[in-house]
Amino acid sequence: MDNPRILLAAGGTGGHVYPAIAIADALKAENSDTEILFVGTKDHMEWKAVPKAGYDIRNVWISGFHRRFTLKNVLFPVKLITSLVQSLKILAGYKPHVVVSCGGYVAGPVGWVAGKKGIPVVIQEQNSFPGVTNRLLAKFAVKIFTAFKEADRYLPEEKTKVTGNPTRATLTGANKDKALESFGFNADKPVLLVMGGSGGAKTINEAMKANIEQLHDKAELQIIWQCGARYYDELSTEIDTKKLENLRLSAFLENMAEAYAAADLVISRAGASSCSELMLTGKPSVLVPSPNVAGDHQTQNAKAMADAGASKLLEDNAMKETMTELVEQLIYDQENLQRMNQAALNLAKPEAAKLIAKEILEIAKSKL
Template identity: 50%
Template structure:
């Protein structure tokens, strides 16, 4: 019996890197149920919780991001980089992967670089319209580079790029348009199916400007416009949001149609219930917006590297698939924009159609098949008569 295929996946830091990586792993397991899959990440970021919850093993390396301004943490970066390279070397030698998939984030740099040096086929999955520095650095060593946005192709070697879209969880793609699933979602939140639902998200860490705008306009949105609201404010902001609500003289009873969360591990029910979405423009959120065909207002974070969220948002808004509001304009424009969209069903439907038209619901499956096909062909080449290099490379 042939040995099971062994895949190492490096991803971490934010949900934008982690969730596409998990979607690819799920797709590989569907194609090859016996595949051995090992994630590489960091202990202090969300992958350490999200990956085991998805049913996969994860190993840690000691790495963090390099701050673009002078900080004391940067003094440790060279040491962390050296240690993470040694740890990655140990993981590659012990796990002996047939392929390494880099989905960006802190861990992808050392793990991807070491795998390539050991002759392990390297594949990149880039979620953003403007690629992150890690994947740009690894591009020359990659076999194939899977992009989510067509705009990202210009940053990579043309012959390696495959525009596949951003992988999203299969359940999200298949379920949210099901009327029964939508009905179950309304029951889950205790909402009235006859009234509109607004989903508000600030990314995995929350967004202060979105939270501030929601505070300013909450009474208008909840009472005047009649929205039922699912508000994911971020774990760092939840206590403050509750305290400010209560100190203003309001209690949960004053907003009976508000559901407040720090973070939702499974956001599929929220997507199923939503009629309108307000969110940051992270890669995963944009992909889910397209996959679910929802009308969204995207508010790019001005604090991310390379301003990549603005690039993501423009990739949709320029095609009429979303509305873009700048972070500094949100407080002024939020309520009016939502009022216009909920009152103009034809415009909202047009945005939904254009968002759905940009979706690549089979992205994860297509990426998985191409990686597995590459492994199969590489294995066949090794087994040709006269080729004695039939074992996995484990020495530099």
């Protein structure tokens, strides 16, 4: 009998790629004979993240269509045709039993060709407002796993199942004292963790730059600030990190488990993966939705968490003026932090990856 062969298509951002990796890990944990192949694009983060996680990846040449006129749109029809031919070749060569779309442009041509060829398509949608790729592929899907029940209204409801977002199993379990030590911090002052997603976030970085001395000196906080690779060089020259001895500025955090364990409060964008990680780790948070995303889905993600009492929502354009007051108000209120911690944990679905993997393998079994 064949081993189950699963193809995962995900690309563009950590919000699509890390859930796909979490599903792949869970598939292997459920059945070690499962064969796994990823499809992504060479110029995005999956090209490094997927091999680093131990999986093979194939390239499909595709990008988004820009709403404003741009020269990049001239290439789009060429890219689309090329991506469909590449997808056909990959599917013909690999012969997957199931194709899993975790979103991003790359999942479009792969999922569409799979649907047309009668290969079962499974969708994992991370956001409360589904991305355009997954909305287009929904008609082909045999099953759609969602993280927020709010997503159901945009998808065929008879196919959807709310499982939560698959998260990396390595995020929990770090010891707080050891985590503080790893950052050179002590237990006397609260720790603020600031993240802008895998690419960094301009508004968050600008607000932090404007308020860093007040947060560090006046509020007496220890600060872990992940600013993103594209902003790191500029910020590290503009900010005197030697003078701010309790600031840890980095382009990217390799040790996320320790960062979460050390933090008392997190400031973050409201991407689906970030929200799911905050739920899983039970971290009280201030969510700053990006205004530059499809369907304003980050605001919807943040509202779902704020309504549950796990987070406070801070609007992007108000951040610079109001963040310090809000952070101080929250980070020194232990009772409130505990309530937010419990609310976040109540929203968490730590079994998401396992549940999704089991159902994918059941679908694959019918094709073996």
